[in-house]
Amino acid sequence: MSSDTRVFDLTNRHMGMMDxxxxxxxxxxxxxxxxxxxQVMWDDVIAEPxxxxxxxxxxxxxxxxxxxxKHCCYRFLACLLGPCLACCLGCQFACLAFQHIWCNTPCLRQCKxxxxxxxxxNRVCAGAILAPCFDVCGTMFQRIRVRHGPMSEEDTKEQDLFTV
Incomplete structure (x- = not known):
């Protein structure tokens, strides 16, 4: 294994080539x-008017x-807790990805x-039950004509069943 593929080098105690x-x-x-x-800079936290x-x-x-x-405390906490929290977060995101890949997405596909x-x-039921009703209603109301304004006597026809 060459030196540029190592992630952690025990001899030099530093991170290897991860670029x-x-x-x-x-x-x-x-x-x-x-x-x-x-905001953790001095100017963002402390200011004298x-x-x-x-x-x-x-x-x-x-x-x-x-x-x-700030630097000492942050570096201490990051050194002490950072790797453990990174491991926990990695596991959480792995579980989240597993849940979505193996549970949520197949469940959503099944629902679709x-x-x-x-x-x-529903389409078959509506075609069998509602379509005949709408056909009858359409036939009943097909001769209704709505006109705006006054009608003259010659516009009135005997075949019109309903005139508004």
Missing amino acids: NTPGFSMEERDPNNINLHL EGIASRDCTWRTSYKCFRGA INCNFIRAL
Whole structure:
């Protein structure tokens, strides 16, 4: 096995060549911008309004403490919990994919097949029961004429059954 195909190198204790792995990038870690709502920069969290300000040394020291604590705590939590959570999330998404592939999609397909049968059954029943009723109603009302405005005497015909 060559060195550029190893994922974890025990001799150098660093990640091997993963540049060709789809979805993995060391430079762009949020390519789809799914965490834009997460504002954790100093300017986004702490701000002194105009007209009131602490001393410069207090401001600089507070900035360094904020930044150091944030990076240290985040890196510690990411190192401690990140791999475990990544494993749990991988299992959850695998279960979700399994559920959709093996359960939901076949169930939806079965429902579509059954609905197609029910649609055909309804079409046959409607053709056998409702179509004759509508044919009779159509025959009964085919001679009704609706006209807007006054009618003259010559427009009235004896074959008209109903005149409005």
